[in-house]
Amino acid sequence: MAITEARPAGRPDLAPIRTIRDVPVEEFYTSGHRTCQGCHSALLMKYLAKAAGPRTVTIGATGCMYVANTSYYATPWVIPWMHTQLGATGAAVIGAAAGYAVQQRKGKLPEEPINVIGIAGDGGGADMGLSAISAALQHTQYNALIILYDNESYANTDIQASGSTPWGAVTAFTPSGTVRRITQDRWKKNTPAMLVAGHPEARYIGSASAAFGVDVMNKIRTALRVGGPTYLHVHDACPKGWDFDPRYSRELGQLAVECGVVPLWEVVEGELRYNGITRQIVEGRRKRKPVREYLMRQGRFAHFTEDDIEYFQSKVDEMWEKWILPGFLPVAALPEGLPRPGRKLAAPADGAVDEGAAGEGAGEAAP
Amino acid sequence: MAVTEASKRFAQHEELITGTEAVAQALRLADVDVMAGYPIRPYDSVMSAVAKMIANGQMDADFIIAESEHSQFEIVKHASATGARVFVGSSGVGWMYAMEAIVVTAALRLPVVALVGNRALDDPGAFGVEHNDALAVRDAGWLLYWVAEGQEALDTTFLAYRVAEDARVSLPCALSMDGAFLTHSQHLVMVPEKDLVEAFLPPYDLKKRRFHPDNPISIAPQYNEDWVMETRKQSDAAMRRARGVIAEAYEELRRLTGRGDPNPFVETYRIEDADYVLIGMGTVAMPIKVAVDQMRERGKRVGFLRIKWFRPFPDEELRHFLHGRKGVGVVDRDYSYGSTRHGGAVYNEVRSALYDLADRPPVIGFIAGLGGREVSVEDVFRIQEQLERSAAGDLLAESAHWIGVRGPVE
Numbered sequence: 075m076a077i078t079e080a081r082p083a084g085r086p087d088l089a090p091i092r093t094i095r096d097v098p099v100e101e102f103y104t105s106g107h108r109t110c111q112g113c114h115s116a117l118l119m120k121y122l123a124k125a126a127g128p129r130t131v132t133i134g135a136t137g138c139m140y141v142a143n144t145s146y147y148a149t150p151w152v153i154p155w156m157h158t159q160l161g162a163t164g165a166a167v168i169g170a171a172a173g174y175a176v177q178q179r180k181g182k183l184p185e186e187p188i189n190v191i192g193i194a195g196d197g198g199g200a201d202m203g204l205s206a207i208s209a210a211l212q213h214t215q216y217n218a219l220i221i222l223y224d225n226e227s228y229a230n231t232d233i234q235a236s237g238s239t240p241w242g243a244v245t246a247f248t249p250s251g252t253v254r255r256i257t258q259d260r261w262k263k264n265t266p267a268m269l270v271a272g273h274p275e276a277r278y279i280g281s282a283s284a285a286f287g288v289d290v291m292n293k294i295r296t297a298l299r300v301g302g303p304t305y306l307h308v309h310d311a312c313p314k315g316w317d318f319d320p321r322y323s324r325e326l327g328q329l330a331v332e333c334g335v336v337p338l339w340e341v342v343e344g345e346l347r348y349n350g351i352t353r354q355i356v357e358g359r360r361k362r363k364p365v366r367e368y369l370m371r372q373g374r375f376a377h378f379t380e381d382d383i384e385y386f387q388s389k390v391d392e393m394w395e396k397w398i399l400p401g402f403l404p405v406a407a408l409p410e411g412l413p414r415p416g417r418k419l420a421a422p423a424d425g426a427v428d429e430g431a432a433g434e435g436a437g438e439a440a441p
Numbered sequence: 442m443a444v445t446e447a448s449k450r451f452a453q454h455e456e457l458i459t460g461t462e463a464v465a466q467a468l469r470l471a472d473v474d475v476m477a478g479y480p481i482r483p484y485d486s487v488m489s490a491v492a493k494m495i496a497n498g499q500m501d502a503d504f505i506i507a508e509s510e511h512s513q514f515e516i517v518k519h520a521s522a523t524g525a526r527v528f529v530g531s532s533g534v535g536w537m538y539a540m541e542a543i544v545v546t547a548a549l550r551l552p553v554v555a556l557v558g559n560r561a562l563d564d565p566g567a568f569g570v571e572h573n574d575a576l577a578v579r580d581a582g583w584l585l586y587w588v589a590e591g592q593e594a595l596d597t598t599f600l601a602y603r604v605a606e607d608a609r610v611s612l613p614c615a616l617s618m619d620g621a622f623l624t625h626s627q628h629l630v631m632v633p634e635k636d637l638v639e640a641f642l643p644p645y646d647l648k649k650r651r652f653h654p655d656n657p658i659s660i661a662p663q664y665n666e667d668w669v670m671e672t673r674k675q676s677d678a679a680m681r682r683a684r685g686v687i688a689e690a691y692e693e694l695r696r697l698t699g700r701g702d703p704n705p706f707v708e709t710y711r712i713e714d715a716d717y718v719l720i721g722m723g724t725v726a727m728p729i730k731v732a733v734d735q736m737r738e739r740g741k742r743v744g745f746l747r748i749k750w751f752r753p754f755p756d757e758e759l760r761h762f763l764h765g766r767k768g769v770g771v772v773d774r775d776y777s778y779g780s781t782r783h784g785g786a787v788y789n790e791v792r793s794a795l796y797d798l799a800d801r802p803p804v805i806g807f808i809a810g811l812g813g814r815e816v817s818v819e820d821v822f823r824i825q826e827q828l829e830r831s832a833a834g835d836l837l838a839e840s841a842h843w844i845g846v847r848g849p850v851e
Binding site: 130165169175205 | 472474475477501502503505508513515517518520521522523524525527541542545652653654656657658659661662663668
């Protein structure tokens, strides 16, 4: 391979996407994959490739976005893609980023910003790969973005529970039985907030949903532009794992945010911002929908009784009403005399469209 | 070996350094780009040495501290895919913790070079040498070498990069080094200057396989039964080609430095007229050579053969040197529970290599020095006595002999 073309060094020139017209027409994740109908993780792959553009390499850990996407001879990736082991996304992006950095420094490669993006599922990212992602976020000299596509189960193998599976959901490992109705008795792990808390030097960590395409693409661009090791946690509706008709993926993804189950936020260089519908809820401009509307659309919660729904609602209420920062910091009690932190929050980054603020379905129009 | 005319063109200087420091010197000269470290004794002193060289400005490389061995090996795997020259290593159970990354590195045909500071597998927590850690990759598609002394540690590191990165091979290479006996003992080592390395080691060039935006390829896509047989056969062909590439590289290094055993695959010691030949890997060579000398003084015709490359396995050399002997004794610093005749891994490989010979010698297995226990010269005498008895006796009744085990342990 001849690598001769000179390109500008420094950070990538990725402008914020203000309207749908700013979204690049070019596809870098195209036909050739075998993901399920209505797969929002595949939609996320398309968004990330569009947002990051052609000077990008992607590294995908084992998971459905490996097995369903890269069947030999039929890859949808137009930009380079490489496999990494299930628990190694953090290590893989640091290795690749270091490879480019050293070779560029030594003159073995021309200097230019190369977007290194690692892709982990919730099984690989929130479970076995968590230590490597944490380690990656400490190597602040390298530019790399880790995206966790959270479809809330090991969706590649046969839908088994992960640390990111919601309480009560039926999976292959957590069935509903005649004696024990609920066997998924673990509450969903708060992976992105955990990473914020532990990595004060990381310059970008965010939470997003594939149901809000422009918001996702802007978050990816912000993370790449800000640089250093960064992390984005994206909630993806999964028709197979959640057991609903594929035509409702976007609705389900949006409901998760509207019901307050999945809050959207980002921490950019130490500053917390709530985004879209979540921001409206935080600021009191919008009411949360009952979680029943979200839960009862999915077969994985079909065994729920009224008590189960009530319990789920109470846990979500607790997060919104008692946590110091809703959806973010699960600490309710403050020492006597210490004022509760205010809700004065920064405006969205770079004048980007505050998607969701415009009302329901704002993300629908993304290409 | 005498210094040749050619070697005088290249400046070298002598240093008293440990085995791991010798490897570190080679890494500096080989212009390694990315290294990843995670602590475990005894391999880790190589990382301490390179970290110090980087801190002192003697070496331009990125040294990445990983949070586990698994990450350590994944870091260098992906750095290697971008075209960087990389180095990594581990010991004992740490090497096993990285095993998933280790096997895919070979499957991806990436020329990662690793150091295994041989160490017993826990439990019990033991820091001493045993070869089972490195032997775990014997079937994984890694080139695998056992070093015996400091100069060899330095020279073989250059060889490892040259062979691993050769387009005809493109396989990772592990250098095994006995914990403490070599990793932490000092040797006088000739350290060459940069010009020699530049003459010997071409830059690493992945060509069409480089992972880079200018080269939009997919690496390690998913295929089930469709192409696995073909992939495995390609790796096998590369391993077969490695024999020729190793021989070429070895000859070139000998030409440039004027030193080195004439045979790249095995070292032979006083075996020309030997009735009995002892075989071992790594530093067990030292007590065996001393014992061979002493037995020779007493009129016993005994020799020693040290296996250097374990993968590819030197079966041609073994057949050439061992046919027609009265007995061959293989000293394993490893064990393979429940294997053929309850022997070690090397014993079974040697025995298999000699099977096709019409005049094959009796091959007797010995388990010695496990967990870092010293193999003494007296132990070697005992091995030789047992070898002579066994070679004359009922071979079908034999299982491997454990040397130096205290008390009844049945």
